[in-house]
Amino acid sequence: MLKGLLTLLFFQGVGEAISTFSDAPIPGSVIGMLLLLATLQLKQYLFNDYQPSKYAFFTGLNEAASFLIRWLALLFTPACVGLFFLPNMTLDQWIPVLAVILIATPLTLITTALLMNHLIQLHIKNISDEQS
């Protein structure tokens, strides 16, 4: 678990460093996430092992990750508190914000659900056509 946490911190550090020095507008933690994903995929491809545990660098990674993800909601509670202490928010800005949550969210949800449902059915049909 502690080793796993160190591995995560290592990738976080590398990601932050790349984000700072390259001036790329991508958040450092996302660069770290993509680097870790690439490393795990590469390792799986090269050594054909699925679980990240065989090498010291990867021990405890699953435990550390599930621990952090399990408590993710706790971790961003302080950021949400900021919603109640916004200095420049006026009433006329709350209307568009609420509208976005109440209108844009169901709109995107329904559109993506219908689209993907259609695409998956096409995909299933293609596979069964190929087999027959």
Place this chain on the structure above:
Amino acid sequence: MNLLIMLLLFALTLVAFSVALWLYNKNNASRIARSLLHPLVVAPLLVSTALLSLNLDYDSYRLASEPFFFLLGTATVALAIPLHQQFHHIRDLAKPLLFTLFFGASFAVISAVTIAWCLGATIDTLNAISPKSVTTPIALGIAEKIGGEEGLTAGVVVLTGVFGATFGPIFFHWLGITDDRVKGFVLGLNAHGVGTTRAFDISPTCGAFSSLAMGLTGALTAIALPWIINILHL
């Protein structure tokens, strides 16, 4: 600042979150009322009430909570593990998954920004709400890069997640969608972590596709959105 106050402010989050979790598990109201009383809605309310009634300022609280913000970055890196474990689905279902991802992630941003702009939102508000469908730790990273107000981004993201996770399954029922892979992917794409928790209640397959969609949407939006905003500002 006084160490004792710092310690108390840090503990305040832990206490408020525990109380919110306890209320959530104890609550035996209807399913919809229950999921709207998500700990992520109740805990910040409790913290804010405590800060206001004890006459403590938000800046001290923000400073004392710095460890949470740091670990949020670590947790973002940790999202690579579920993404890695579910990655093989992309190979099996490349076309439907990637097409829905590109369309859905762009549509989420475009619909939000268009609606807000039509109703008179300022540039600052637009920046803060544009990453609304992205998992909170990534959305906060994006907000930092594009200059959106942190509290507004977190609030909009969480409310989108809670709203999407509550009503998503009802919409699926109306639309006659029965495929758990579609339900999961759509929940993860639109309602990120809150939706993924809901998806794991439906079935393990649903949860797996939801965490895959959450990671992919977060990564895609984080890469594309700051570039697009940079170009638009020129």
